[in-house]
Amino acid sequence: MRKYGIIIGIVIVAGAAAAYYFAGADTADARGQDATQASGRSSRSTANQNAGGGGGGFGGGGGAGGVQIPTGPSFCQISGYGNGGGGGGGFGGGGGFSPPGVNGAVAHGGFGGGNASEGAGGGGGLGAGGHVFVMAGGTLRVVDPVFDTSSVTGGGPGGGAGGAGAAIGAGIFVGGDVAVLLSNGNTVTVSTPDFFGGSADPAAAGQAGGALIVGDATHAGQLVLAAPNSYAGTTHIDGGVLTIDDTAGLGAGPIEFGGGTLQYGADVTDDFSARFDLADGQPYTIDTNGNDVTFATGLASNGGSLTKLGPGALQLTATGTY
16 A cells, blocks of 8 residues: 655655665765865875865765965975866766876766766756656655646756756656645646656666656546656556556656556657556556557456557457456
């Protein structure tokens, strides 16, 4: 049994623990400790001059690498910077500025954050969730929502050749689970591209991936996905009707049936059968809605069933064991 909390407004929905992501040379660990470059640009380099930037925490960019400042005659012929690499960004954070001459070490951004560029600016941060950010391990439950048009923009680079941050989830960043429950007779159409955004990267959605849950036993309304979405977890059709008006609207993960109907939109004929869940007792319910559809993958749910609704043909070309 899933447990939900109702969230109102623009919020971050957090799970039990934050995920951190560090990559590349001269990055810090999850505690944000300094990372140091082993070889120095100058024989007079000191530990402080070589100190790497600290790693960013969740949502934070990495710190800049150490800077060597001439302080006396003995340093007069040593110019510019020390040799510390910039710190790696935390989840969504850009990589920190790396001074020139750090032997090619570049601080990488965390998930969705831009990489830094040696001798140039740090990377831009991730833009995630125009309305709501659901963290891996969290759950957002919305009942009869009105989804306004929205957008999200990643942060620009700090300068030079640093990378810009990504923009994912114009409406909701699906790192955890998002349940959309619509009352009987209520239809909601989502036409904003990447409204339900996400990624299969464990740093973004944990090992299970963020799921989109449609309906339940008491909410049998209709959700129409009329634009592409990038969420990568399982789509649970637990009640009502999920209509696919855009072939890329259904994300990228498995499709599980729990009492609802997968309906094809006008002129949509894609074969989604390879993504259907094979767990025991799957009540596969398909409304071809006037389209001729072919399933090339056998439906193999022990104790499952297949119900075909609506005009149009459904052709099964592989042996099923449901």
